[in-house]
Amino acid sequence: MSQRTAIAFAATLCVAVVGTAATTWYLVRGSAEDTAASADGRANLVVAQTTPATAKPVQPRTEFGARQAANAALDSYAAGNYGTFWDSWTKESQKIISRADYERLFQLCKPPAEGLRFTINRVDVEGDTARVEVTRLIATFTYTFRYENGQWRFVLPDNTRAEYQGRTVEQIAQERRASGRCAE
Secondary structure (H helix, E strand, O other), X not given: OOHHHHHHHHHHHHHHHHOOOOEXXXXXXXXXXXXXXXXXXXOEEEEEEOOOOOOOOOOOOOHHHHHHHHHHHHXXXXXXOHXXXXXXXXXXXXXXXXXXXXXXXXXXXXXXXXXOOOEEEEEEEEOOEEEEEEEEOOEEEEEXXXXXXXXXXXXXXXXXXXXXXXXXXXXXXXHHHHOOOOOO
């Protein structure tokens, strides 16, 4: 077995053994000119950091990516999966109300349109911001999504942000019931 073959075999074995770790080994075999030009003729072993398996895949920073993210987020909301919907918010929006409080709000006051899906009419992307126009029943809304850490994330609208700030979940639910915004 030649020295080059032995190195390739050892590198392959390392990949098999270390492949499940957060660091993956790659055997880089350049062109014949690159190998011939190296001083000792050995293949180069390179360490590349890979993302952990638990990381979310990066969404494309495109109209298509924003549309897919908006559709998934709004479908979660429409289906009553409020925790999953909250998970799709920007980090700044999540600071306004905790996930547990947000889910509790909808236990206290179910929306009358729960179960009715949103239809996405239009998505306009400009840089890291997407404006998503949707229709639900006969009403049309425009929501903002922001590209954050490789994901399109829902931005809590200003009027909703104002409703949540400075009030308990029970107060918000009571105000919604009083204005007829609860299904019960």
